Amino acid sequence: MTVTTLSSRELNQDLGRAKKAALQGPVFITDRGKPAHVLLSITEYKRLTGKRRNIVEALSMPGLANIEFDPPRADIQSRPADLS
Template identity: 70%
Template sequence: MTITTLTSREFNQDTSRAKKAAQKGPVFITDRGKPAHVLLSIEEYRRLSSKGRSIVDMLAMPPGTGEFEFDPPRIVIEVKPADLD
């Protein structure tokens, strides 16, 4: 994977170069020296955007499980005085 960096001016003047570079890897487009945009091929975008489920989806209950009762047993905790001898 090749990473290419272009200024906004270079991108505007030679869009075809940026598109060709995006086939080899991400193209960072800078604005006043700072990264402002990233150009990706559609294949790379789809690969990144379809990667797995979100954390919310993973933590959600599976469909059809409905409500269930949960009654954990009580725990008795005894406090003992400290032995300072």
């Protein structure tokens, strides 16, 4: 994978070059020397966004069912509010 960096001016002057470079890897587009945008090919974009996981899958661990977990019961008592 090749990473290319272009200024906004270079992008405006040669969009074809940026599109060709995006086929090889991400193209960072800078504004005043700082990265501001990234150009990706549609194939790479779909690869990055196509594998969505939910929070349960992201936090799950293999063999989690084999871990014993018996937390103590919380004893929470309410008290009247002091409005003075």
